[in-house]
Amino acid sequence: MKIGMQTWGSHGDVRPFLALAEGLQAAGHDVTLVITTIDMDAYAQVGAARGVKVVAVGEPIIPADEAAKILRTIYAIKDPMRQVGALMRLMFAPVEDEMFAASRRLCEESDLLIGHHILHPLQVAAEHAGKPYVSVFLSHVSLPTEHAHPLAKLGRTGNRLLWWLTRVMLNRVLLHYPNRLRRQLGMPPARDLLDDVWLATPLALVGVSPAICERRPDWPASVHVCGFLDMPNVEVEGTVPPALDEFLAAGAPPVYMTLGSWMPEDLAAEKETLTLFTAAARLAGCRAIVQSPSAQACGFASDENTLFVTAAPHHLIFPRCAAIVHHGGAGTTQSATLAGKPSIVIAHLNEQEHWASELRRLGIAGKVLKRRSVTARMLADRIAQALATPEMAVKATAVGAAMRKENGVALAVRLIGALETGASQRR
Incomplete structure (x- = not known):
């Protein structure tokens, strides 16, 4: 098949799509991946060596100072729906038309489309073109179920009510985005964001490890938990330089x-962030590797207890660490868990808080910290808790071992291939 893929977001939203694109290409498909991200210039050539055509759209790239202001605005908002609305308005909407044009081009040249579940431009274009569409959820936080809700634990009846309210609020905040594009193509409006846009597909892949995400019995039959869409080191993640290897040893x-x-x-x-990290490490009495793009320019230098790196391949470094302090992004969360290490999560978004609560449920993280209120003392206490709790390390090792037996990309490729088989049989 000729397969068109599209994603938007950060490195954690690009890497799984690169992994899946590479797997599909290796299975004999002709794959084009369209990406839109602040760091898009870093990814434009990544797929070439693997045979995947990677196209970056949505320039100009947001300048660093403007991006920083946007991120601070977003994580300062406490209300989850207002936070999502701000994220879409400030970071998605400015490039929506360019992404939609790219989506329509993908539909013209592809037999099958695969998109990040929030990529409504591709879903709308695929529906209009009459092409099969696969949505990929990189987190299970957006999949309604009476068995759970990310904001509260209210039992099945309470969860159903809370999800009904969540649907109402999501439609109020976000449904006008896909409906604007649908009007342009003369299509009737979607009535529900979750059912008509994010899950309007013959196949929805949940790129989360089954060790973390249990498939809920009330999810549609089209939803499959395929596992973490992982891959070997990506060029933009860097290598392990001698100084890093020496520090670890x-x-x-x-x-x-x-x-x-x-x-x-x-x-x-x-x-400010580096001050938070270094003070917390000093208070916790631990050695630390701090990932920072500009530590030297900020006045920080490595010493025998702290090493600053601009980037590092997490799948090689995390297994050699005692614990991982991170923001609770889907990719970093699963990389830390795959490595069998406890996490300390400093969340900026509601979705990241959900990942933190999942890790805590598994017994491999403490209570979530929030970026808008975290202090060095609070972070130091969480680090000390993780390092001084053997049960946490044992559980993290067990979950990591279970994850390493999975192959999310291989399962996803088989499920996507079954769509082609089913279509051939119907013909």
Whole structure:
């Protein structure tokens, strides 16, 4: 098949799609992946060596100081729906028309379309073109079930009521985006974001490890938990330089500290974050590796207890660390869990808080910290808790071992291939 794929977001939203695209290409399909991200210039050539055509759309890239202001605005908002609305308005809407044009081009040249579940431009274009469409959920937080809700634990009846309210609010905040595009194509409006847009597909893949995400019996039959869409090192993640290897070997396993794409790039805000990290590590009495794009420019230098790195391949480094401090993004969360390490989560978004609660449910993380209120003392206490709780390390090792037996990409490729088989049989 000629397969068109599209994603939007940060590195954690691109990497799983690169992994799936590579798997589909290796299975004999002709794959084009369209990406839109603040770091799109770093990914444009990534797929070439693997035979995947990668196209970046949505320039200009948001300048670092503007992106930092947007991120601070978003994580300062406490209400989850207002936060989602701000994220879409400030970071998605400005490039929506360019993404929609790319979506329509993909539909013209592809037999099958695969999109990030929030990529409504591709869903609308695929429906209009009459092409089969697969949505990929990189988190299970958006899948309604009477068995759970990310904001509360109210029992089945309470969860159903809360999900009904969630649907109402999501439709109020977000449904006008796909309906604007549908009007352009003369299509009737979608009535429900979840059912008509995010899940309007013959196949919905949940790219989350079954060790973390249990498939709910009330999910539609089209929903499949395929597992973490992982892959070997991506070029933009860097390599393991000698200094990093030497630091790891020079003493007790360190704590790795990263906020991923949520690390601010303007120097004043980045310095504030680095001060938080280094003070917490000192208070906790641990060695630390701190991932930062501009530590030296912020006035920080490595020493025998703290090493600053601009980037590092997490799948090689995390297994050699004692615990991981991170923002609770889907990719970093599952990478830390795959490595068998406890997590300390500093969440910026409701979705990241959901990941933190899932890790706590598994017994491999403590209570979530929130970026808008975290202090060095609070972070140090969470680190000390993780390092001083053997049960947490044992459970993390067990969950990581279970994850390493999975192959999310292979299962996803088989499920997508079954769509082609089914279509051939119907013909």
